[in-house]
Amino acid sequence: MSLPIHAQPMYFGPIGINATTIAGSLVVFGIAVFLKIRYKETRLFEWALLLFLLGFVFQTFHGVIIQQYMFPISLPERPLFDNGLTLNYTLTNVIAYAIVPIIVIFALSRRVTVDDLGFRVNSWKKTAVYTAAGFVLASTFFLTTDAFFHQQWVQGYTQDGMILWVVLVSVASVILQTMFFVGILFNRFVGKENVMLLAVIAWLAYQSYMINSLPWQICSTLTFTTKLFVTWKTRNVFGACSIAVAVSLIEIIFQLL
Numbered sequence: 417m418s419l420p421i422h423a424q425p426m427y428f429g430p431i432g433i434n435a436t437t438i439a440g441s442l443v444v445f446g447i448a449v450f451l452k453i454r455y456k457e458t459r460l461f462e463w464a465l466l467l468f469l470l471g472f473v474f475q476t477f478h479g480v481i482i483q484q485y486m487f488p489i490s491l492p493e494r495p496l497f498d499n500g501l502t503l504n505y506t507l508t509n510v511i512a513y514a515i516v517p518i519i520v521i522f523a524l525s526r527r528v529t530v531d532d533l534g535f536r537v538n539s540w541k542k543t544a545v546y547t548a549a550g551f552v553l554a555s556t557f558f559l560t561t562d563a564f565f566h567q568q569w570v571q572g573y574t575q576d577g578m579i580l581w582v583v584l585v586s587v588a589s590v591i592l593q594t595m596f597f598v599g600i601l602f603n604r605f606v607g608k609e610n611v612m613l614l615a616v617i618a619w620l621a622y623q624s625y626m627i628n629s630l631p632w633q634i635c636s637t638l639t640f641t642t643k644l645f646v647t648w649k650t651r652n653v654f655g656a657c658s659i660a661v662a663v664s665l666i667e668i669i670f671q672l673l
Contacts, residue, residue, distance in 0.1 A: 421623045422633075425475050432475030436624040441468035444617055459608050462524060463601060466517055467621050470596075473516050474625075478508040496573035496581045506584040513596040521600070534599035534653030547655035550646040554639040554659050555666060561635040562670055567628075570671040578672075586664040594660045597622045598643050599653035606648060615644050639663060 424435040441464045448460035483489055487504035495501060522528050530536045537543055573581075602618040622640055626633060643656035 421620060423625050423627050425479065427475070427479060430476070430480055431472065432477075432479045434471045434475050434624060437467060437471035437474075437621065440617070440620050440624050441465075441471060443620075447613070447617075459605055462520075463605065463609075463617070466520055466601065469516055469520065470512055470621075471624075474508060474512040477511050478504060482507055494571060495585075496570055496577045499577055499580055502577070502580045502584055506589050509589040509592045513592040517596060517600050532600070532604055533595060534603040534647065534651075537650075537652045537654060539650070543650045543652060543655050546646045546649050547658050550642045550655060550659045551662055554642045554663050557635050557638045557642075558663050558666060561631055562667075565629065565631040566670075567632065568671065570668075573672070582665070582668060586668050587661050590660045590664045591657045594643065594657045595653055597640075598647050598656045602644055603647050603651065603653060606651070611648060615641070615648075618644065 421436060423437075426433050426435050444460055444467060445464040448458050448464055451458035451460060482504045487500040487507070489501045489504055490498050493501055518528055521532055525532075597618055601621060602614050605614050619637065619640055623633070623637070626636055628636065639659075643659055646655040646659065647653060
């Protein structure tokens, strides 16, 4: 059993899409049209475009281009063992969550600032306090869920495979994902759109890339909400990225125990 909002990859020849993400972008586009008609101003059209492109870019590169021409993935997938999977996934994240969004932002505004990426820190002390509190909450959510609903997805590993996975996936890819979903899609629009609306659609976008059972979907929702709250209070992504990486590393440790 799981929530109806989850990843639904589809392939049409050389093109791959995540149907859930595409549908989500169309919903956001509809909201943007409504807000434009009623309030004459909204930036959600840009939001919808970023999500729409993600729905194509991620699956097309991960499942078609990189898979066929650079780093093929063996099936069934074997994380921490198949380095091709690790490199494929990491390169896909770089393209989908960093390169393409930055190009789009630059094309629309002719500049990309530290504020656009959530890199400006107004108070390191405040960031540290909220990050610590957020980590306690997020790790509690994870440990509680894992204690009752543990899912073993690591089936063996090699030493180099483990090192590559930890560095490129548990750290680098997690940071890129957090920068996109929390930094670009949420923090960048705080103060310009309704915060609750941003939080809900950012969660929907994030959830569209999850494939988990209901308990783990609830856990990911709670941890994602924690990262959004920390980002909202600090107005930067460093806290959210730190929390995401820490929980990801804890997960790997529990998989290897």
